[in-house]
Amino acid sequence: MITLTSDFGSPYPAAMKGVIRRHTDAELIDIAHDLPRGDPRAAAFWLRFVLPEFPPAVHCAVVDPGVGTGRDAIVVRAGSHVLVAPDNGLAMPPARALATDDADIEIWTIAVDDPASETFHGRDVFAPTAARIRAALDESTDGTSGAADSEAVADALDAMDDLEPASDPVDLVFPEPSVERDDDGDAAVIDGEVLAIDRFGNVITNVPGELVRGRDWIRVDGDLTPVAETFGAVGPGDRLVTVGSHGYAECDVNDGRGDGAFDLRPGDSVRFVADNVSL
Amino acid sequence: MITLTSDFGSPYPAAMKGVIRRHTDAELIDIAHDLPRGDPRAAAFWLRFVLPEFPPAVHCAVVDPGVGTGRDAIVVRAGSHVLVAPDNGLAMPPARALATDDADIEIWTIAVDDPASETFHGRDVFAPTAARIRAALDESTDGTSGAADSEAVADALDAMDDLEPASDPVDLVFPEPSVERDDDGDAAVIDGEVLAIDRFGNVITNVPGELVRGRDWIRVDGDLTPVAETFGAVGPGDRLVTVGSHGYAECDVNDGRGDGAFDLRPGDSVRFVADNVSL
Amino acid sequence: MITLTSDFGSPYPAAMKGVIRRHTDAELIDIAHDLPRGDPRAAAFWLRFVLPEFPPAVHCAVVDPGVGTGRDAIVVRAGSHVLVAPDNGLAMPPARALATDDADIEIWTIAVDDPASETFHGRDVFAPTAARIRAALDESTDGTSGAADSEAVADALDAMDDLEPASDPVDLVFPEPSVERDDDGDAAVIDGEVLAIDRFGNVITNVPGELVRGRDWIRVDGDLTPVAETFGAVGPGDRLVTVGSHGYAECDVNDGRGDGAFDLRPGDSVRFVADNVSL
Incomplete structure (x- = not known):
């Protein structure tokens, strides 16, 4: 299986699929091709x-604002998974989620003849590399790729001619919120950050859901806001804080857009304060 | 084969596919993931x-405004087809279209440990259930699932531990229009309802196409409107009534949006009157 | 493999896939279903x-503004590839790109019982025809369709009952720009045309990239505009001319829409003039 992720819209990913089909019949699954443009952090x-x-x-995974600037293309092994991506950090958070620990992650640079060319790297670099890796893995494991252990995957990647160990790959780490607790040990002031906005305008923060769940109200940048488990708990057009399926606190609007109502963008700071705390 | 339908946008359906791939290699086909949000009737x-x-x-099929409210999750057998969906009625109209008759439809409730949890039910309930049913069917029919007769499907579902017959599943029935006929037996006054708006703004009613087809003009809520077989029969920006590929009368605008021009929304009443009838 | 292309949005292409699955298990790959509506040239x-x-x-490939007008449905062999499309010219530019030369292209008309019916031709004509051709090719080549040479494909199509040689298929040829050169042989005045606008608003012209690449500035319809390899070379909201992965000069805006800024639409003329030429 090869999964495909980009900010290309259509029909560019189809060109990548055509290239892959010249190398392998492996199943192709789209993750998303409408990710925020040029935003490796959202990816x-x-x-x-x-x-x-x-x-x-x-x-x-190709979200690549640096295309044409000479940034490297990399291959990351995370456990038995392999990521093929531009070297801008986007592969690192998923790699850490896929690997058992940091020692279970290895990174190679893909040798590209003219790294700063103006071609379509998704089609000309990333897709064929992913296809060749898939074919190599399927060959080394007799096609039972799902069962490949991480050592077999590492060996197959080591044997590929155009991969060499990356010397200084770009990392991307999501910030942790800072939390001040009150006398009872409850989170009282949480300084977080916006990680992403989804296509519905929901503002996803880095604040773990357990810090807000169970409250009735919380202040978001000073404004008292209901905390609810479902959008329907507030009226249409009303603001709420809820916990998304990713486990983080979100600033949302029922039947509307949270990014507009809360005036928040990716990377912005956001402060949650328990409603009984005076500031 | 497993088909997938939702109002999730991307990348949430990909999480469902990942879960399914842990259970079965069955082919996955997307029906749509951009259906109107929270609208089981449109689905x-x-x-x-x-x-x-x-x-x-x-x-x-997961369009689920009631997620987190304790609504049941159901499995519906309709002939040799199986639908896995929230118990909000969305599965019933397609089930009736797939079954030979009402006796050819059976409904089970899926046992869920904590039905009101805030998890992502598409990923945590519906996708794994669909995958396990697919795997069970493929096993019971040696992989020739396309040829499974409805009895074999029923037996396989009956044998699943976490399914129990549904006691009172929610139904959803599309209304029929009321028709007054003139002395010649022609439909003169048709009181219908808007069933859905498609992404182009075309207003799809519950009025069967044969009641409007062949006329030159018809009154829509009082306004005389041309009836045409193709959008191009009227000028850009002009209104028309036509019959869509689903067989129903639509209120559309050539190169524009019918929902705005006719001021119609899903569930609204709409009256068609033969142009020679005085009201 | 069958690829699918349309301007249908969702969920209409899924109906085509359902029909195809009644004929063949061949892999289905979506090229795009959000192409500009009713624009065979963009397709x-x-x-x-x-x-x-x-x-x-x-x-x-179904982008079909003429549906219901009696236009023919055609099958085009281009080398070992087969296109199934309405007879409005959309198949011809890709056919010429897929064939070794014009003699390597053959065109048939699909016999349709009622060509002017109001049905959904994507589902009722094009999808089943593509499926039956795929099945016939797979049978004639024992399933190794990828290896089919163009002669075997031609023979299989010739043997199909409902295909007859097309007498006068519609062609569609993209215009070539006219180029006036200066005394040094450099392109000085280029009169081109807009071929397409992509979903980001980038204006794709028919001017080959090599005519603009390497310059610092060029006049676009009189306005001096920077030529750059990447969007980031100009400020957010600023205009630029660049060369896309398709090899043509584009009129774009960094972090904005080129179609609005340059006031250009598909089919419009656009004049590029070397910045040192006085006009």
């Missing part, structure tokens, strides 16, 4: 959420 | 239109 | 760009 967030659901696979 | 309309084109399959 | 442009990446396949 990292969503891939960390989705890829751990999959059995071992090759994941080709 | 029912489109599934009734699309699913009868398919050979017997497992259909996982 | 031709994108298919010419994407299809040559694929190994031999059957390509079902």
Whole structure:
């Protein structure tokens, strides 16, 4: 299996699939091709959420604002999974979610003849590399790729001519919120950050859901906001804080867009304060 | 084969596919993931239109405004087809289209440990259930699932531990229009309802196409409107009534949106009157 | 393999897939279903760009403003590839890109019982025809369809009962730009045309990239505009001319829409003038 992720829209990913079909008949599964444009951080967030659901696979992920600037193309082994991506950090958060620990992650650079060419790297670099890796893995494991253990995957990648160990790959780490607790040990002031906005305008923060769940109200950047388990708990157009399926606190609007109502963008700071705390 | 339908957008359906791939290699076909949000009626309309084109399959359909409220999750057998869906009625119109008659429909409730949990039920309940049913069917029929007769499907579902006969499943029935006929027996006044709006803004009513087809003009809520076989029969921006591929009368605008021009929304009443009838 | 292309959005293509699955288990790959509505020229442009990446396949492409007007439905063999499409020219530019030369292209008309019916031709004509061709090819080549040479494909199509040689198929040829050169032989005045607008608003012209690449500035319809290899070379909201992965000069805006900024639409003329030429 090869999964495909990009911010290309259509029909560009189809060109990548055509190239892959010249190398292998492996199943192709689209993760998303409408990710926020040129935002490796959003791609990292969503891939960390989705890829751990999959059995071992090759994941080709291209959100690449640096195309044409000489950035490297990399291959990351995380356990029995392989990611093929530009070297801008997007592969690292999902890799850590897929690997048992940091020692279970290895990174190679893909040798590209003219790394700064103006070609379509998704089609000309990432897709064929993913296809060749898939074919190599299937050959080394007699096609039972799902059962490949991480050692077999590592050996197959080591044997590939155009991969060499990466010397200084770019990392991307999501920030942790800072939490001040009150006398009872409850979270009272939480300084978090916006990780991503989904296509419905829901503002996904880095604040773990357990810090807000169970409250009735919380202040978001000063404004008292209901905390609810479902959108329907507030009226249409009303704001709420809820916990998404990724486990993080979200700033949302029922039947509306949270990014507009809360005036929040990816990377913005956001402060949650327990409603009984005076500031 | 498993088909997938939702209002999730991307990348959530990919998480469902990952989960399914841990259970079965069955082919996955997307019906749509951009259905109107939280509208089981629209989902029912489109599934009734699309699913009868398919050979017997497992259909996982999640449009679920009641997630987190304790609504049941159900499995519906309709002939040799199986639908896995929330118990909000969306599965019933397609089930009736897939079954030979009402006696050919059976409904089970899926036992869920904590039905009101805040998890992502598409990923945590519906996808794994669809995958396990698919695997069970493939096993019981040696993989020739397309040829499974409805009895074999029923037996396989009966044998599943976590399914129990549903006691009072939610139904959803599309209304029939009321028709007053003139002295010649022609439909003169038709009181219908809007079933769905498609992504182009075309207003799909419950009025059978044969009641409007062949006329030159018809009054829609009082306004005289041309009836045409193709959009091009009227000028850009002009209104028309036409018959869609689903067989129903639509209120459309050439190169524009019918929902805005006719001021119609799903569930609204709409009256068609023969142009020679004075009201 | 069958590829599917349309301007249908969802869920209509799923109905086509259901029909195909009644005929064949061949792999289905979506090229795009969000192509500009009713624009065969845009479809031709994108298919010419994407299809040559694929190994031999059957390509079902339905962008069909003439549905219901009695236009023919055709099958085009281009080398070992087969296109199934309405007879409006959209198949011809990709066919020429897939064939070795014009003699390597053959065209048949599909016999349709009632060509002007109001049915959903994607589902009722094009999908089943593509499926039956795929099945016939797979049978004639023992399933190793990828290896089918063009002669075997031609023979299989000739043997199909409902195909007859097309007498006067519609062609569609993209215009070539006219180029005036200066005393040094450099392109000084280029009169081109807009071929397509992509979903980001980038204006794709018919001007080959080599005529603009390497310059610092060029006049676009009189306005001096920077020529750059990447969007990031100009500020957010600023205009630029760049060369896309299809090899043509584009009129774009960094973090914005080129179609609005340059006021250009498909089919419009656009004049590029070397910045040192006085006009």
